[in-house]
Amino acid sequence: MSKHLPLRDAVLSWLEYAGSLSPKSHSIVMLMLQPHWEDVVMAVAAVAPRDEHPDLYAKVKGDWMLDHRTLLVESGLAEAAQLIAQGVSVPVSDVADSFVTFCTGQARVPERWLLLNATFPQRTRIALGRHTLQTFTADELRQTVPAPALNGLHPWSLDLDLIAGAPFLHVPDPSRTVTRRPTWFDITGPRAEAQHWQALLPLMLWDNELLRVDSVFTVQHGRRFDLHPPAVPTTIRVYPGSQGREEEVEVRDTGEFHVRPIHLSALTAFCTAITKKIDAITAGLTxxxxxxxxxxxxxxxxxxxxxxxxxxxxxxxxxxxxxxxxxxxxxxxxxxxxxxxxxxxxxxxxxxxxxxxxxxxxxxxxxxxxxxxxxxxxxxxxxxxxxxxxxxxxxxxxxxxxxxxxxxxxxxxxxxxxxxxxxxxxxxxxxxxxxxxxxxxxxxxxxxxxxxxxxxxxxxxxxxxxxx
Structure with a gap:
């Protein structure tokens, strides 16, 4: 970590100046003009050369250069500066650490994530061919977003508690272009749920209750997480409150497909057997x-x-x-x-x-x-x-x-x-x-x-x- 201290110190110095800007002056150009930004760029170049981290670079007039938009927007640095300018208490040390990890860690392969309207036990993880059915805690989900320390500090933050414990089918998709918008209708190919029928079918065969895909989006761990709150269907549940009053809470709509912990091992065995048969048959294409x-x-x-x-x-x-x-x-x-x-x-x-x-x-x-x-x-x-x-x-x-x-x-x-x-x-x-x-x-x-x-x-x- 000591070799990354110059980069961390440069980020902290830059945040001190960038956070003092007017909240309305946080354009990419203005952020690049702040003192110490060149120090940040030079420090990134020193620890993240293009042959090791090509995702941080872009071609400008025929030459490869560090992409300022990637460093500012995708890393969460611009967001941190804007929050500081708005008077929000930002854990700048955590932000600086996240930026160092963003620049020096290997970029993860983008994944397609399918949110299912179902309930599975905590820590569910079932292999379905190339896909994985998994439930995530809120903390695990927080680690997938850039600058996780910023999540929850602004009104447009992802409500990770809303989808904590939700079942996701996820699969590597190296060719996927990561966006900041949900991609329910994919104009580059067939509808997403049809593309992933091999992973959905074993689950559908397990239980008579209906199982649907609520939303499809792209995740690149530590870089992008393009699920937006409107893409999560919700419902209102009423719970007993204080002093005899009822309290209404917005929760994820889980549908009727529920797997109890007592059935998880049987479900895993069933999915393994059916996936093996599906894979054996689809191999016939060759x-x-x-x-x-x-x-x-x-x-x-x-x-x-x-x-x-x-x-x-x-x-x-x-x-x-x-x-x-x-x-x-x-x-x-x-x-x-x-x-x-x-x-x-x-x-x-x-x-x-x-x-x-x-x-x-x-x-x-x-x-x-x-x-x-x-x-x-x-x-x-x-x-x-x-x-x-x-x-x-x-x-x-x-x-x-x-x-x-x-x-x-x-x-x-x-x-x-x-x-x-x-x-x-x-x-x-x-x-x-x-x-x-x-x-x-x-x-x-x-x-x-x-x-x-x-x-x-x-x-x-x-x-x-x-x-x-």
């Missing part, structure tokens, strides 16, 4: 054989459409009326993607085969009959919608009940498809066709499903799975 490639693409298609349907379902029985009919498209596309065989061709019997194969995934006659009936109604609704006809007359409650049942069925089919799909180049469809005819059911369907649910069951065990 395979030389036709079936693994098609299977990988179809799983991706099914995952994207199911996640999209979830994102448009705002609670268990809640769907915007103008979008309700469109959800049949998402669910039927997901079913077709998984249950069509490369050898089926394009004949008239596709709908019948999908119904039969979907039903074959279930172990009791009652569940098979229910599945066939529900898939038949979904196909009929999908066809009517696509052809511009009116979907069967239903009350709003009946439609929501039907879409909920279809959502749960689709997830069950995805789960069972993942469990049963051969690990080699074989296709599941012929096995399902044979099982529908009473051949090979015990070996290819019943026994593998019983084995999976006996050791790696989701939170809600299906009605047709009876373990002895």
């Amino acid at each position: 395979h030389t054989r036709r079936v693994p490639k098609l299977r990988a693409r179809r799983l991706e298609r099914a995952g994207r459409h199911v996640v999209a349907a979830y994102q448009r379902t705002y609670d268990d029985y809640g769907i915007w009326e103008v979008e309700a009919d469109e959800l049949y498209l998402d669910y039927v596309i997901a079913l077709e993607a998984l249950l069509i065989s490369p050898d089926d061709g394009k004949d008239e019997g596709i709908a019948s085969r999908i119904r039969s194969r979907a039903a074959a995934l279930f172990l009791t006659p009652t569940e098979r009959e229910r599945t066939e009936a529900l898939v038949r109604r979904a196909y009929d609704a999908r066809s009517r919608y696509v052809h511009g006809d009116k979907i069967k007359e239903q009350s709003e409650h009946e439609k929501l009940e039907e879409l909920r049942a279809l959502r749960l069925l689709t997830l069950q089919i995805i789960l069972r498809w993942l469990v049963l799909t051969p690990a080699d180049t074989g296709d599941l469809a012929p096995l399902l066709d044979a099982a529908a005819q009473g051949t090979g059911r015990e070996q290819h369907i019943d026994r593998p499903l019983h084995a999976f649910f006996a050791t790696t069951s989701p939170r809600s065990r299906p009605a047709d799975i009876v373990l002895t």
Whole structure:
């Protein structure tokens, strides 16, 4: 740390002058003109050469030079000077230490963070392929922002207590341009939740309760944290207050997807198993054989459409009326993607085969009959919608009940498809066709499903799975 003392001392001297400016005079140019700024720049150059810290430099008229905007704005120095000018008590020693770390530490790879409307136990950390599901304390979140000592000193500070303990899916994204604004709609590619279906799907398969993505943003530890308070859905809760009065508190809206501490180890085991199966199937994209490639693409298609349907379902029985009919498209596309065989061709019997194969995934006659009936109604609704006809007359409650049942069925089919799909180049469809005819059911369907649910069951065990 002693070799960084000249930089630390230069920052402290500069803050003394910059903080004395009028609050209205804190432009980048004015801050650069203050005494000791050149000392700061020279000290940074001495401890952070461009070959080791290229993120601190920019090309100016063909020459590489330290980027003053990066040093002032991204580090939090300009913010510290402005707060001092406003009369706020700023811990300048902590700010100087943070600036030294900002300049001398290696820049972290930007990450995409997905805020989920759910509740998980404290210290949750589950690997989901390249993604990690994690809950953070307020202090851990504070360490991700530049100049953490400044957080909470101004009215536009991030309310880290609001998102403390919230579940985030995060994944490295080296190509991401870090911004200061939430990036819910990404014009450079598909919607963010669809891009991350592989990490979301295992969680959705774990529990029947709805799981949605509330916000998507970019974090570069110690540099940028682009989540803004309006990107966090909140609700008002009423708590008993002093002297018998009730107190209203704004808290994060956590939805209905709650994982209790007692279930965390089972969830971790389930997610590990499902992620392994998803990774094995998606690896087929690089395979030389036709079936693994098609299977990988179809799983991706099914995952994207199911996640999209979830994102448009705002609670268990809640769907915007103008979008309700469109959800049949998402669910039927997901079913077709998984249950069509490369050898089926394009004949008239596709709908019948999908119904039969979907039903074959279930172990009791009652569940098979229910599945066939529900898939038949979904196909009929999908066809009517696509052809511009009116979907069967239903009350709003009946439609929501039907879409909920279809959502749960689709997830069950995805789960069972993942469990049963051969690990080699074989296709599941012929096995399902044979099982529908009473051949090979015990070996290819019943026994593998019983084995999976006996050791790696989701939170809600299906009605047709009876373990002895």
